[in-house]
Amino acid sequence: MEGYEKMSPIEIRKLISEQVITGPTAGMSKGFTQANLVILKKEHAYDFLLFCQRNPKSCPLLDVTELGSFTPNKIATGANILTDVPKYRIYKKGVYTAEVLDATAYWEEDMVCFLLGCSFTFETPLLAAGIPIRHIEEKCNVPMYKTMIACEKAGVFEGPMVVSMRPMTYEDAIRAVQITTRFPDVHGAPIHIGDPSQIGITDIDKPDFGDSVTIKDGEIPVFWPCGVTPQAVAMQSKPSIMITHAPGCMFISDIKDTALSVL
Amino acid sequence: MEGYEKMSPIEIRKLISEQVITGPTAGMSKGFTQANLVILKKEHAYDFLLFCQRNPKSCPLLDVTELGSFTPNKIATGANILTDVPKYRIYKKGVYTAEVLDATAYWEEDMVCFLLGCSFTFETPLLAAGIPIRHIEEKCNVPMYKTMIACEKAGVFEGPMVVSMRPMTYEDAIRAVQITTRFPDVHGAPIHIGDPSQIGITDIDKPDFGDSVTIKDGEIPVFWPCGVTPQAVAMQSKPSIMITHAPGCMFISDIKDTALSVL
Structure with missing residues (x-):
């Protein structure tokens, strides 16, 4: 790598x-x-x-x-x-x-x-800001989850939003919101921080796509909209x-x- | 009004x-x-x-x-x-x-x-920042110009970008860049500041759409991409x-x- x-x-x-x-x-x-x-x-x-x-x-x-x-x-x-x-x-x-x-x-x-x-695009500025990216550290794929957030329908296309997840400290989560807000063309700011169940994720250790990563003590999961969404939408x-x-x-x-x- | x-x-x-x-x-x-x-x-x-x-x-x-x-x-x-x-x-x-x-x-x-x-959308935060909007002061339409900036073609649609213009002080122009950058969905930051001829505008007092407004001493024209662009494109x-x-x-x-x- x-x-x-x-x-x-x-x-x-x-x-x-x-x-x-x-x-x-x-x-x-x-x-x-x-x-x-x-x-x-x-x-x-x-x-x-x-x-x-x-x-x-x-x-x-x-x-x-x-x-x-x-x-x-x-x-x-x-x-x-x-x-x-x-x-x-x-x-x-x-x-x-x-x-x-x-x-x-x-x-x-x-x-x-x-x-x-x-979202891999904004990982460079996150890393530059000293925010570790767990799936890069663990040399695996980013964990991705289907949520209960419905996309807005267009013609035949409808279905749930898929999100990617990066665990980080509370302080880094705030900084990550600031940094990713600057990149609306690559998903922008997080869609959710903190409680996976609020967006319909029942088991954070079992992603629907990609690999599970370690969430350490003192970290929260931060979720971004994900470009795998069209695949969940295609299924539907x-x-x-x-x-x-x-x-x-x-x-x-x-x-x-x-x-x-x-x- | x-x-x-x-x-x-x-x-x-x-x-x-x-x-x-x-x-x-x-x-x-x-x-x-x-x-x-x-x-x-x-x-x-x-x-x-x-x-x-x-x-x-x-x-x-x-x-x-x-x-x-x-x-x-x-x-x-x-x-x-x-x-x-x-x-x-x-x-x-x-x-x-x-x-x-x-x-x-x-x-x-x-x-x-x-x-x-x-662009009328970002006039509210400009006004809130104390930046005067000349066409509102003069109770007329914003001046708009066809430029020599070519839009990117898609199918049958091609043609020049149209811009709107607001004159302001040099200091206000800097602040206006900051403020409008926050609004990418309503044209975002200016496309040009300062020299109309650089974008193909030959007479700043003769807009292609809307009304001419006063440019005072110590002011420069600031140009934003304009939603009248499709009309110039339709003509072509x-x-x-x-x-x-x-x-x-x-x-x-x-x-x-x-x-x-x-x-």
Whole structure:
């Protein structure tokens, strides 16, 4: 992992396309924005674009490709979104049917790719502020949970918000609110702090996606809206086909984290 | 104007629908968010939604109605967008063909309404910070200019960014950057300060929309992206029909300005 942290996005994407890297990307190409991926057929593109507009905290859009293009030119010129993500999930009619390292075989000419901001982006400024990130310390995937917070419906798309969780001290939680508020394009401020049951999480040690992490004495869990939300939504909304990244296995763009800060 | 400042959005909208108010709305229902309006047929809705996503500074979306609905329920439950704006402009194939007080006659069943954030929203916190707003002082419309800044294309939609201008002292300009940065959903920070020619404005006394205002000695012009941008874009992109508000004559929502601040 240590070597990956200092590598450029284009170098990391090459290793991913060669299937040398096949797992979670947190901490890689430090300082560059990572993105969630959703690929849909044209017939669902308007509804999904509207869904993102209505749910900007969980689905902040960084880039939308032209119809039939798998190159996200706004955030990574020349990249191939079908090979440059470590792991993909295929959902057919709402059912998670396969996890693959290359999505090329599932591509159709009338598809559109949506790249959504990822909370890994604000981990760089959190670390810079001296706030430890547990899943990076424990070298595992960030824990993610389905909540009882309902997203705002748009066309066929509806479902629960998914959140990512980082445990931290009470003092660090306050600082983390300040820091992440500056990044509305990558989920912004936390959606909840402190009591998982208030947002419908019954067992903090059993995340729905990713890995469980240690919560130490004197720490509270801090929850951010998560770009895995479209996957929970796909299960409920059942589009004919939807290709996504696997949770935690993100697309690494050429955009610097600092370029996304409003302050 | 003074009485209108303290009236609620629902009271103002009633006076507008009765055609008692037929002009610019700056300063009315102080503290409530005003919105730009774009109405398009379904065939252009995806392209326009994508245009807004790609040009969030000039086209920050506050609400999108369901297909065939003229009620913007997210920002003003029960309002009628076809009567509750003081003045509308009708563009047919890119040509500005009519200005009307009621848009009902132009409504078609397959239309979608887009409500975009308006810079009038951040005038309240600017005033609260002691920064005078010249077009409110001079009881006229804010000056707006077409620039040479190209918007990012999406489908059929392309064209120049339109900006609004407020003259202020150098010290106030710095404070205005800080204050408006907190409001990314209503255009956010200025796009330019100081030299109109740098963004393609040849005569500051001849705005393309709205009225000219006095720039006093010791003041500089400060420019914000403007929600009239879609009208300049419509002229260039020529959708079959597009209904918009008339510049400065906004839709007044039930959302408080303070609710749109990220800080």
